[in-house]
Amino acid sequence: MPLxxxxxxxxxxxxxxxxxxxxxxxxxxxxxxxxxxxxVVICGPSxxxxxxxxxxxxxxxxxxxxxxxxxxxxxxxxxxxxxxxxREVGMVFQQFNLVPHLTILDNxxxxxxxxxxQSRKEAEARxxxxxxxxxxxxxxxxxxxxxxGGQQQRVAIARSLCMEPHILLFDxxxxxxxxxxxxxxxxxxxxxxxDHMTMICVTHEMGFARTVADKIVFMDHGQIIEMAPPxxxxxxxxxxxxxxxxxxxxxx
Amino acid sequence: xGYDFDFTAISNNAGLLLHGAGLTLLLAAIAAxxxxxxxxxxxxxxxxxxxxxxxxxxxxxxxxxxxPFIVQLFFIFFGLPSLGVRIPAVTAAAxxxxxxxxxxxxxxVRAGIGSVSPGQREAGLSLGISPVSVFIFVVLPQAIATxxxxxxxxxxxxxxxxxxxxxxxxxDLTHAAxxxxxxxxxxxxxxxxxxxxxxxxxxxxxxxxxxxxxxxxAGKA
Amino acid sequence: xxxxxxxxxxxxxxxxxxxxxxxxxIAFVGGGVGATLLLxxxxxxxxxxGRATSLFIQLFQGTPLLLQLFLVFFGLPMxxxxxxxxxxxxxxxxxxxxxFLAEIWRGCVDSIPRGQWDASDSLGMTFLIQMRYVILxxxxxxxxxxxxxxxxxxxxxxxxxSIVGFNELTRSGQxxxxxTFQPFIVYGLVALIYFAMCYPLTVGSRVLERRLxxxx
Numbered sequence: 001m002p003l004x005x006x007x008x009x010x011x012x013x014x015x016x017x018x019x020x021x022x023x024x025x026x027x028x029x030x031x032x033x034x035x036x037x038x039x040v041v042i043c044g045p046s047x048x049x050x051x052x053x054x055x056x057x058x059x060x061x062x063x064x065x066x067x068x069x070x071x072x073x074x075x076x077x078x079x080x081x082x083x084x085x086x087r088e089v090g091m092v093f094q095q096f097n098l099v100p101h102l103t104i105l106d107n108x109x110x111x112x113x114x115x116x117x118q119s120r121k122e123a124e125a126r127x128x129x130x131x132x133x134x135x136x137x138x139x140x141x142x143x144x145x146x147x148x149g150g151q152q153q154r155v156a157i158a159r160s161l162c163m164e165p166h167i168l169l170f171d172x173x174x175x176x177x178x179x180x181x182x183x184x185x186x187x188x189x190x191x192x193x194x195d196h197m198t199m200i201c202v203t204h205e206m207g208f209a210r211t212v213a214d215k216i217v218f219m220d221h222g223q224i225i226e227m228a229p230p231x232x233x234x235x236x237x238x239x240x241x242x243x244x245x246x247x248x249x250x251x252x
Numbered sequence: 253x254g255y256d257f258d259f260t261a262i263s264n265n266a267g268l269l270l271h272g273a274g275l276t277l278l279l280a281a282i283a284a285x286x287x288x289x290x291x292x293x294x295x296x297x298x299x300x301x302x303x304x305x306x307x308x309x310x311x312x313x314x315x316x317x318x319x320p321f322i323v324q325l326f327f328i329f330f331g332l333p334s335l336g337v338r339i340p341a342v343t344a345a346a347x348x349x350x351x352x353x354x355x356x357x358x359x360x361v362r363a364g365i366g367s368v369s370p371g372q373r374e375a376g377l378s379l380g381i382s383p384v385s386v387f388i389f390v391v392l393p394q395a396i397a398t399x400x401x402x403x404x405x406x407x408x409x410x411x412x413x414x415x416x417x418x419x420x421x422x423x424d425l426t427h428a429a430x431x432x433x434x435x436x437x438x439x440x441x442x443x444x445x446x447x448x449x450x451x452x453x454x455x456x457x458x459x460x461x462x463x464x465x466x467x468x469x470a471g472k473a
Numbered sequence: 474x475x476x477x478x479x480x481x482x483x484x485x486x487x488x489x490x491x492x493x494x495x496x497x498x499i500a501f502v503g504g505g506v507g508a509t510l511l512l513x514x515x516x517x518x519x520x521x522x523g524r525a526t527s528l529f530i531q532l533f534q535g536t537p538l539l540l541q542l543f544l545v546f547f548g549l550p551m552x553x554x555x556x557x558x559x560x561x562x563x564x565x566x567x568x569x570x571x572x573f574l575a576e577i578w579r580g581c582v583d584s585i586p587r588g589q590w591d592a593s594d595s596l597g598m599t600f601l602i603q604m605r606y607v608i609l610x611x612x613x614x615x616x617x618x619x620x621x622x623x624x625x626x627x628x629x630x631x632x633x634x635s636i637v638g639f640n641e642l643t644r645s646g647q648x649x650x651x652x653t654f655q656p657f658i659v660y661g662l663v664a665l666i667y668f669a670m671c672y673p674l675t676v677g678s679r680v681l682e683r684r685l686x687x688x689x
Contacts, residue, residue, distance in 0.1 A: 323632060
């Protein structure tokens with residue numbers, strides 16, 4: 001039974017989450033709590049389990065031990081819970097994953113019409129609003145293949161926003177982009193952050209983390225090694241592994 | 253007979269041949285539309301169905317793919333009546349062709365679905381779209397676009413294989429040829445002309461279906 | 474109507490299946506030789522051979538096998554050759570197999586990188602030596618799974634020989650079914666025997682394909 005949300009209830013709560021792929025343990029005792037309006041950045045080397053961790057939050061991956069609560073609703077095998085969570089939690093992928101045979105506008109209205117049963121007019125009006133927000137309204141009638149990577153990713157963000165989620169998950173949103181397009185996507189993410197959208201962002205972009213995050217989580221080998229607000233994290237990291245990682249990442 | 257080919261017999265019977273060609277194409281069309289639809293359902297069942305449904309479909313696919321079409325046809329047309337199910341020859345032909353096409357179609361569609369990047373499904377699911385809707389609106393169109401040429405080939409193959417239904421007296425193009433040659437004793441000429449007609453139909457069918465495919469899937473990939 | 478028990482029907486059908494296997498073997502070997510000749514022509518004399526073989530393949534892939542069979546069956550006597558059903562079926566299926574195998578093997582040879590041809594050319598190898606020592610050995614590995622797959626298709630295709638009177642499995646089935654008025658059981662058995670012959674080859678082809686993929 002979902003608990004009624006209140007100021008004290010965190011938006012996302014992960015308690016002692018463990019996950020295995022066969023014999024390999026990919027998540028070890030992950031405990032994390034995200035409050036409303038909080039912006040969390042998760043960083044760490046490849047293979048540290050950071051993507052897996054956030055993919056457990058919208059059940060694209062299943063955890064075997066521990067509990068995950070989203071707005072008080074526990075994520076279990078119950079389909080109704082999963083569907084509820086996915087409506088309220090949006091995700092932006094590294095590979096954008098726009099649907100190639102639909103126009104930009106249709107990409108954005110697909111979920112609102114199918115899931116929230118909005119009318120075409122209503123959905124399109126809202127979609128155009130969000131396309132303006134990410135500064136790409138003029139491309140509404142093109143197909144994804146006609147847009148650059150940076151444009152596609154901004155469309156993907158707008159697509160998630162059309163479902164008006166309470167939480168946005170970002171899975172390395174700029175890692176597949178050419179360097180000159182990273183800024184346009186980060187700008188959109190910064191503006192969302194400034195509006196206090198609750199977000200968890202897996203990224204290598206430390207500049208973004210420093211500017212916008214409320215707390216930074218460092219993961220390595222499936223564990224949370226360190227968690228701290230940016231000033232503390234960047235200037236006085238406590239764990240030697242964090243220090244090593246920062247020295248490697250911040251050298252360029 | 254002999255070396256002086258005489259093709260007049262064929263021109264006299266042009267109407268019969270055209271009727272036969274029409275039925276051949278009609279049977280192919282029926283098998284194609286119903287077959288592709290069933291193939292999609294069958295592929296979905298193999299990928300996501302309950303264990304028993306999956307096994308049933310896989311068994312069906314293996315049985316059809318490892319037995320000759322003519323035997324399947326005879327089994328349906330001659331075998332079923334002894335169980336009390338009596339069907340006209342044309343229906344048996346359409347049924348056999350559909351059952352045959354579907355078995356190959358299922359493998360083709362399954363390969364197509366497998367070729368769609370998993371990120372597409374994940375994106376759809378993460379938007380809260382139900383798995384069924386994700387399949388229908390996001391994954392399936394991409395799968396069909398990818399394997400469309402293979403499906404077209406299979407449809408053409410089915411159309412050519414349908415010559416066999418003449419053996420249960422269905423009035424298709426081959427049956428028309430059988431009738432004409434038995435009356436005129438011009439077997440070689442008749443079958444030659446009919447072979448050319450099949451070739452023309454195969455090429456036209458392939459061209460037409462590919463053109464339709466280009467319209468449907470144009471520039472969106 | 475003739476009363477026949479299963480213990481009488483099954484052996485009868487199995488004996489007929491020998492002819493199915495014989496015809497398949499003839500067509501497969503003949504087709505293999507034919508396909509090899511076609512490919513040698515195609516790669517040896519690309520302008521003429523290429524076009525001629527493409528035409529040949531398109532003709533046999535674009536017309537029904539049944540009609541190919543009829544044309545051979547009625548055509549050979551016209552040039553003075555007295556033809557038995559086995560001969561007609563053998564010739565027709567050999568031509569059919571040549572076309573399909575040529576197409577399959579062409580795909581395999583084409584998948585050999587251009588660099589192999591260039592390297593052996595620059596070593597001064599003649600065409601035949603190239604094929605024998607460089608190109609064919611590599612294509613062979615790739616070609617085995619789809620060739621085994623085609624053998625299944627060929628086995629099934631022999632069923633059409635029944636229509637020109639060759640006494641293989643399908644025709645024997647027809648005879649028994651008509652005699653015993655038990656088409657459901659008889660054609661069921663016929664299907665089962667074909668399945669028993671084809672399925673192992675189908676599985677074999679898949680296993681070979683998987684082994685090929687992991688080996689590369």
